[in-house]
Amino acid sequence: MTLEHWLNAELYRLLLVFCRVSAAFMLLPGLGEGQMPARIRIIAGLVVAYCIAPLAGPATAAPGVWGSVAAAALEVITGAFLGTLSRILLSAVQAAGQIIGQSIGISNAFAFGIGMDNSAVLGAAIYVACLVALFAIDGHHLGLRALADSYALVGLGEPLPSAAAARSVTEGVEAAFRLSMQLSMPFLLLSVLFNMALAGINRALPAMPVFMIGAPALLLVGLQLLQVTAPSFVAEVLAAYGPAIMAGR
Structure with a gap:
């Protein structure tokens, strides 16, 4: 193989590896956030692609224009798939935050958060902590x-x-749904029990402004419960992230 053919094969392999890596970086947690500058993401993708290109197999010559385009498209699909697996799992944190916020009265259906998908403020804060x-x-x-x-x-x-x-x-969505319900279950139980108590009080004392008294009390108890359970949120998410991303390899 001449130097020209060897260089063309190496550049073609690097291009395909960069397509997979850059597609994954658009969705991986942290690297795929909207606040991450595109220039930094491209530079990081080039560096990582250069490092793992020798692991992608032997370099071959480009199979023509349409063959190269088809191969690049397949690499983009594979990289997007790997990034989606990790994104699906961490989306459970935002879903749990939305449920928790609505359960304790700190969230609103029309309030937008700081995340890339405009989730609730509480869910976005827990997501950033994770x-x-x-x-x-x-x-x-x-x-x-x-x-x-x-x-x-x-x-x-x-x-x-x-x-x-x-x-x-499918397994990733199942794990994310199960994790979001596990994280938000104490707050759902608190909301149900608290509202049942308020209903009983309202039944016994119709003249009492139950909502004016109950809403701040529910928020206070909910924030206290969040303070106790927040460290376990991060631990549970980190414990589930590793097996999920490695299972999708």
């Missing part, structure tokens, strides 16, 4: 490791196995 803890314990390395190991299952320029991908997404 992101900080994830990067503090080097949890983002799991996503990079999954990208590097994904070439052992899906070769360079090969289509994503539809059956395995559908199964992984």
Whole structure:
């Protein structure tokens, strides 16, 4: 192989690896946030693609224009799939925050938060806390490791196995729903019990402004419960993030 053909093959392999990495970086937690500058994301994608390109298999010559376009599209789909798995799991935090906020009266259906999907303020705050803890314990390395190991299952320029991908997404949605319900269950029970107590008080004392008294009391008790359970939120999310992202490799 001449130097020209070798260089073309290496650049083609690097391009395909960059397509998978950059697509994943658009969705991975932290790197895929709207506040992340696109220039930083592109530079990080180039660096990571250069590092893991030797793991993607031997470099081959580009199969023509349309063949290269098709291979790049397949790589983008694979990278987006890997990023979606991690995004699905952490979306459970925002869903739980929405449920918690509505249960204790701190959320509103028309109030927008600080997240990229405009979730409730409480859910966005818990989501940011989970992101900080994830990067503090080097949890983002799991996503990079999954990208590097994904070439052992899906070769360079090969289509994503539809059956395995559908199964992984289904399991991820199931885990996210279960996690969101587990995190918000104490607040749902508090809301039900508190509203039942208010209904009994209103039945016994119709003239008492139950809502004026009960809403601040529910908010106070809910915030106290959130203070007690918030550390376990982060621990549960971090414990579920690792197995979920590694299962989608």
